Each structure stands twice: as structure tokens, then as C-alpha cells.
Amino acid sequence: MLGLSVRAPRDIAASSSAPRVEFRELEQVWFQITGTLCNLACRHCFNSSGPHEPWLAGLDVETVRRHIREAETLGAREFYFTGGEPFLHPEILALLADALAVAPTTVLTNGTLIDDPTADRLTQLAAAALYSLEIRVSLDAPTAAENDAIRGRGSFAKALAAVRRLVARDLYPIVTATEIAAPPGSPSLYERLHAMLRAAGVARPRIKILPVLPTGRCESRGDGRRLTAGDLEGFDPARLQCTRTRVVAAGGVYACPILAGLPGARLAGEGLAAALGPTALAHPACSTCYETGIACGNS
Amino acid sequence: MRELLSARRVALLGGVYSNHLALEAALADARARGAEAIFCLGDLGGFGPHPDRVFPLLRDAGVTSVQGNYDLSVAQGAVDCACGYTDPRDTHFARLSYEYTVRNTSTENRRWLRALPPTLKVALGDTRLLLCHGSPRRINEFLWETTTPNGLLERFCRETESDLLCFTHTGIKWHRALPSGRHALNVGALGRPENDGAPRVWYTLLTADHELSVEFVPVSYDHETLAREMTREGLPDEFVETIRSGWWTCCLESMPVKERSRGRY
Numbered sequence: 001m002l003g004l005s006v007r008a009p010r011d012i013a014a015s016s017s018a019p020r021v022e023f024r025e026l027e028q029v030w031f032q033i034t035g036t037l038c039n040l041a042c043r044h045c046f047n048s049s050g051p052h053e054p055w056l057a058g059l060d061v062e063t064v065r066r067h068i069r070e071a072e073t074l075g076a077r078e079f080y081f082t083g084g085e086p087f088l089h090p091e092i093l094a095l096l097a098d099a100l101a102v103a104p105t106t107v108l109t110n111g112t113l114i115d116d117p118t119a120d121r122l123t124q125l126a127a128a129a130l131y132s133l134e135i136r137v138s139l140d141a142p143t144a145a146e147n148d149a150i151r152g153r154g155s156f157a158k159a160l161a162a163v164r165r166l167v168a169r170d171l172y173p174i175v176t177a178t179e180i181a182a183p184p185g186s187p188s189l190y191e192r193l194h195a196m197l198r199a200a201g202v203a204r205p206r207i208k209i210l211p212v213l214p215t216g217r218c219e220s221r222g223d224g225r226r227l228t229a230g231d232l233e234g235f236d237p238a239r240l241q242c243t244r245t246r247v248v249a250a251g252g253v254y255a256c257p258i259l260a261g262l263p264g265a266r267l268a269g270e271g272l273a274a275a276l277g278p279t280a281l282a283h284p285a286c287s288t289c290y291e292t293g294i295a296c297g298n299s
Numbered sequence: 300m301r302e303l304l305s306a307r308r309v310a311l312l313g314g315v316y317s318n319h320l321a322l323e324a325a326l327a328d329a330r331a332r333g334a335e336a337i338f339c340l341g342d343l344g345g346f347g348p349h350p351d352r353v354f355p356l357l358r359d360a361g362v363t364s365v366q367g368n369y370d371l372s373v374a375q376g377a378v379d380c381a382c383g384y385t386d387p388r389d390t391h392f393a394r395l396s397y398e399y400t401v402r403n404t405s406t407e408n409r410r411w412l413r414a415l416p417p418t419l420k421v422a423l424g425d426t427r428l429l430l431c432h433g434s435p436r437r438i439n440e441f442l443w444e445t446t447t448p449n450g451l452l453e454r455f456c457r458e459t460e461s462d463l464l465c466f467t468h469t470g471i472k473w474h475r476a477l478p479s480g481r482h483a484l485n486v487g488a489l490g491r492p493e494n495d496g497a498p499r500v501w502y503t504l505l506t507a508d509h510e511l512s513v514e515f516v517p518v519s520y521d522h523e524t525l526a527r528e529m530t531r532e533g534l535p536d537e538f539v540e541t542i543r544s545g546w547w548t549c550c551l552e553s554m555p556v557k558e559r560s561r562g563r564y
């Protein structure tokens with residue numbers, strides 16, 4: 001994957017004209033657990049993650065634990081672990097256990113590192129918890145050729161193997177895809193993924209489709225449009241995840257999973273309570289959220 | 300201020316989903332068990348046949364209802380049931396049943412649905428109850444057993460000054476004592492079996508003695524007749540199969556992994 005940028009995505013413009021939305025209440029707390037360190041370097045990665053020189057550092061165990069405790073007192077509903085690739089974090093299993101002791105927890109992974117022993121550990125974690133452990137495995141197309149052109153050679157086979165390992169243990173992962181590789185005019189990506197998973201022996205496929213975001217390695221796909229105050233007239237801000245989501249990443253607490261780590265999206269240096277103020281919709285990716293109603297969470 | 304119920308025992312009914320036969324059976328059962336007041340936590344229509352048949356049963360039995368997301372959508376003539384499905388198959392079935400329900404709910408009953416309150420606060424003995432459909436903050440929030448953390452439930456109790464939160468909307472019952480001694484209760488659904496392979500449905504009895512007790516009561520009813528009515532009305536075979544088999548066949552998208560792994564589909 002030489003030649004792919006690992007630079008930080010374009011930051012939020014310090015523009016006074018950007019509309020702001022009030023925060024409503026804390027529902028989702030995300031952890032950018034490995035920063036942008038990933039064993040893959042997908043061509044459409046919205047935060048330009050990769051194996052070399054990540055622009056965003058990961059989180060240490062104590063920072064995560066502190067925010068888990070704070071999230072509990074604030075009455076948050078659920079936790080998400082993302083990166084980068086979360087299973088590159090040396091303490092990921094212990095941290096998932098800590099999170100699951102407090103609230104339902106989802107981990108977003110490319111699946112390539114989930115071997116049998118890891119799947120067994122996840123099974124134990126899930127069985128011991130009152131709350132659900134959701135595992136989201138990323139795939140971007142129903143064939144190795146299409147998928148690997150985006151996500152790298154061999155990534156399809158490894159991710160599908162992980163899905164089957166998890167299904168065999170009743171962990172029923174959610175396959176998460178973007179429409180980056182979907183040929184126009186073909187049957188829907190959802191239908192194709194569903195058929196592929198059924199054919200691969202996945203009895204009850206769970207699928208989530210996300211839009212491609214015009215940031216990171218896909219910055220050039222956007223039109224660079226930024227929202228204005230007029231866009232929010234008659235618009236229900238509750239549709240925007242930054243009204244109920246916060247992300248803990250290196251350097252502090254940020255407005256949403258898409259902009260985590262960007263200095264312009266940072267709301268506080270430490271602690272969720274300090275980061276529950278309004279957010280500025282100042283990034284081109286904000287217009288994608290506005291138009292698609294994208295929810296990075298499970299529902 | 301809460302209304303203090305004079306009752307010692309009350310019945311709580313979850314989503315009815317036009318299952319007039321289960322409703323009739325549950326109302327008779329609750330009376331036989333000494334329930335002095337009956338509450339329904341909303342979603343009267345959807346899924347089942349002949350939506351207008353549940354209204355006279357509720358009114359004749361003096362049931363007090365809160366508004367569900369389905370009731371709100373039907374009352375407003377909204378474009379969908381606000382269940383929030385994105386899976387194309389779920390969306391398809393949800394639309395079929397929603398359009399059928401809107402088409403077959405009278406203007407008078409829609410007006411009645413519109414007037415239902417979103418929440419009710421009552422007291423049963425020393426226990427302060429909050430009755431709502433999804434959650435105290437959102438009519439269509441799913442409070443599943445395995446995705447609803449104690450920290451959130453404690454916050455809901457504090458914010459609504461309640462000792463027992465009662466809700467439905469997911470269709471599967473559960474009850475949990477919280478670390479503070481307060482309680483959360485999903486009363487399940489009356490209109491649909493709960494994905495455990497048995498066609499019977501459930502309601503909940505609360506009894507205020509020295510302490511408040513929570514009892515889930517199974518209701519067997521003539522589900523075969525309901526299934527035949529659904530087929531005659533042209534409702535999806537997938538829904539009819541659920542009534543007969545007790546397994547959910549669709550609209551599983553919002554179900555968390557633990558609940559999902561206990562079902563068949």
C-alpha cells in the first residue's frame with residue numbers, strides 16, 4: 001500500500017460562519033483506542049490509518065478506564081472501540097472487559113487479527129457479561145477482487161474467516177461496508193453482501209452500510225461544501241450524531257468519530273463532562289452527516 | 300405530583316399490535332387474578348389484523364394507555380412507523396403492516412391515539428412508577444436487556460423521580476433491580492410471542508404488599524384463529540409464521556447480539 005497518505009485529514013476550518021448545534025445528551029462514548037495505527041491501509045480510509053507513522057497516537061489503559069468510569073456516572077448508553085485497528089492494542093481484551101462491565105460495547109475491526117484464540121477470548125468475555133458485545137467487521141465488497149482492491153491483498157479472505165469464526169461461536173458480527181466499490185446499476189450492495197454471506201455459511205447475516213466520507217484518503221471525493229446557518233433552518237439537529245456522541249482520542253475529547261483527533265474538533269483536553277458543549281459544523285464531512293443522517297453507531 | 304392508585308395490584312400490558320384475541324384473554328386473566336387497574340404501554344396497532352378491534356376492548360375494560368411510536372405515527376398519518384429499520388427486508392415488511400394499519404384504523408380511533416399521553420406517573424403503595432413506551436426520553440428508544448446499562452437506568456430514575464421504570468417497545472420482557480434499589484421493567488409485548496419458540500404471550504402484574512412484587516404472566520390464546528385472520532387480511536406470511544411458531548422471522552435488525560443468538564433467525 002505504498003503511496004497512500006498517512007497524513008492527518010484536513011482539519012476543521014476556524015470559520016466563524018459555521019453553524020453550531022447544541023449538545024443534547026451523552027449516549028455514545030467512543031475510544032480511538034489505537035489512534036490511526038492499522039495493519040491495513042484502505043484506499044478510502046476516512047482517517048488515513050495505516051501501519052507506518054500514524055498521525056494520531058493510541059490511548060493508554062488508564063485514560064480509557066477513567067473515561068469509562070466517568071461515562072457510567074453520566075449515564076451514557078454504550079461504548080465503541082475503534083482506531084485504526086483495535087486488536088493491535090496490547091490491552092484490548094482487558095479494556096473490552098472493563099467497558100462491558102459498565103455498558104454494552106461494540107468493537108470495530110477489520111477482522112484480520114481475529115484468530116481462533118482471540119475469538120475464544122471474545123466468546124468468554126461476551127458470555128461473562130450482562131451486556132451485549134457487538135463486533136463489527138469491515139468488508140467493502142462481496143468478492144475478494146473488489147474488496148482487496150480497496151482494502152489490500154488477502155483482506156477479504158481474512159475478514160470472512162473472522163466472520164465465520166465469530167458466527168460459529170454465536171457472536172454474530174455485523175458486517176460493515178461502504179459503497180466505495182459498489183458498481184452503479186448493480187443489485188444493491190446490501191443484497192450482494194447478504195447473498196455472499198449466506199453462501200459462506202453465515203446463517204443470519206447482519207449488515208450495516210455506511211456512506212463514503214469526503215475526508216482522509218477520500219477528501220477529493222467531496223465538493224468541499226461547508227454547512228451554513230441557513231442549512232439548519234427547519235432541520236432537526238437530533239439527526240446529527242455530534243448531539244449525543246463524544247470520542248476520547250489522543251489529546252482529548254472530540255465531537256464525533258469521523259473528526260476524532262483533529263485539533264479543530266477537540267472540545268476538551270480531558271474528561272467527558274468538559275466536552276458537552278455545542279459543536280461547530282465546520283468540516284466538509286459535516287455536510288455528509290447532514291445529508292445522509294449517517295450514524296456511526298449500530299443503530 | 301403523582302396520582303396515588305388505590306389499587307393493590309395492577310396489570311401492565313406491552314405492545315398489543317392489533318392482537319385483539321390475546322388482549323381479550325389477558326384482560327380476563329388479569330381480572331381473574333385480582334388486578335384492580337390495567338395500563339397499556341402503547342403500540343396498539345401494527346403486525347396483526349383488524350386494528351379497530353382493540354379499542355373497544357381497552358375502553359370497556361377501563362385500560363389507561365400511554366402513546367407508543369406506532370400510535371403516534373398512525374395518529375399523525377406519518378410516512379412510517381418510526382421503528383427506524385434500514386435493512387431492506389425489514390423496511391418492506393414494516394411498511395406493509397404500517398400501511399395496512401393506517402388504512403384500517405378509523406378516524407375516531409386515530410383521534411383517540413393522538414390524545415394519549417407520552418408518559419404517566421403513578422404511585423402504587425410507596426413505589427413511584429413511570430410508565431412510558433420506549434424510554435422516558437424517546438418514544439422509540441429500544442431498551443433491550445443487554446443494551447441498557449444500569450448507569451442510564453439510574454439516571455432515568457433520578458430525572459423522572461421514579462422507583463420503577465416501566466416500558467415496552469422491544470417485545471421481550473425483562474426485569475432488573477438496580478444497584479440503588481430502584482427497578483427497571485420491560486413488560487414485554489402482548490401482541491407478539493417473544494422469539495422463544497412458543498406462541499403464548501406475556502403481560503406483567505405488579506402487587507404492592509410489604510414490598511412491590513413483579514410477576515410475568517403467560518397468556519395462551521387462540522393464536523390459530525389470529526393467524527387465519529392475518530392471512531385473510533393479506534398480511535405477510537412471515538408475520539403469520541411468528542404468531543404460529545413463536546419465532547421472529549424479520550425486523551430483527553435492532554436486536555442485540557445476545558437476544559439474537561437466543562432466537563432461531
Ligand SMILES: [Fe+2]
Pocket residue numbers: 314342367368369432439468469
Ligand atoms: Fe414501539
